[in-house]
Amino acid sequence: MSGKHGVVLYGPPAAGKDTVTRALTELDPQYAQFARLKVGSGKSSGYRMATAEQLHALETSGDVVYANARYGNTYVIDRPGLDAAFKAGVPVVHLGQVDGIQALVGGYPADWAVVLLWCSREETARRSEGRGDADTTARLVAWDATREDLNVHAAMAWDLTVDTTTTSPQESARRIDQLLVQRAEVATA
Template sequence: MILYGPPGSGKDTITRELCRLRPEFVLFERLKAGPGRTTGYRLTTIDHIEELSRAGELLYRNARYEAEYAIDRQGVAALVDGGRIPVLHMGQVAGVRAVAGFPVHWIRVLLWCPLDVTESRSVGRGDMDVNARTKAWHETREDLLTHEAEPWTLTLRTDQLTPGVSAVAIIDALTGSASAESRDIRELVA
């Protein structure tokens, strides 16, 4: 399961709801080296991420908020082999594409909310870097517009749906073996 969206679009909240509804869902904790939030990550060093990269063990790596993040092949495989459904949080289409190369049926969910909702949610949860998250919202919008033909299994406006309704829609897409298709991205992010 890939949840893609800007900061504040509900990735954490919807993941908690998915896990509450079905215990096989589990947040994939990305590797992280650097400052900022620690919850939901496996903290490591840049040297360790470099080592995994050289060994070809990373599915994707990116930098944001003055930190390095990575999705390791072994981490995803361990969850899948254990009968779990990893829920990956992504903010770049390049990452979605890279991770989709791992050989499982990925449900690709695009979560979206307007900028004012991102700002409000970021302030509400006490983020100390609201300006950086606002910048990331704009970067995510541009990323989507640049890759507007990118296929998505599901698109959800999280400012219009509750986390529970969103989670049920995601589960329905998964159990129905829905496939990804192009969506009207320009209308969504307008």
């Protein structure tokens, strides 16, 4: 693929964003999860940990593409981080807010494939408990917020929708990869 191609995976907690990203990376190592900046505490794996001062510096320089607060932390998609991710390959950005998708697609020029990964609230609870999350209740609150977000943004156009309760991670990855290949072919035609 030529040009800047990226993937946005949107969905509630435990919908499979991490699992599908791993399957994408196994399918083609050019895919890599975008490590958002995280200001706060808790899980640091998969994030670039930052301080409030570093976040303030990014805000001052206009390099925050999107930031949101959840689970008592601030999560940031930053321009320098995206620049580095695109130099390395095809970033896969995980988001749980439609506003975040709109900020990213509108605020960072690239060919973004926007994918809705979905599972039921009950499946989120089952998966969260199954992986030993200590904050399953908070994840169910986030699931409810995601459902409301989808209701508010009912006109949102998805490039691809995948029900992860009936579609394997490998098949999900294959569909996403095929979507990007088709978009690249159209762009070069």
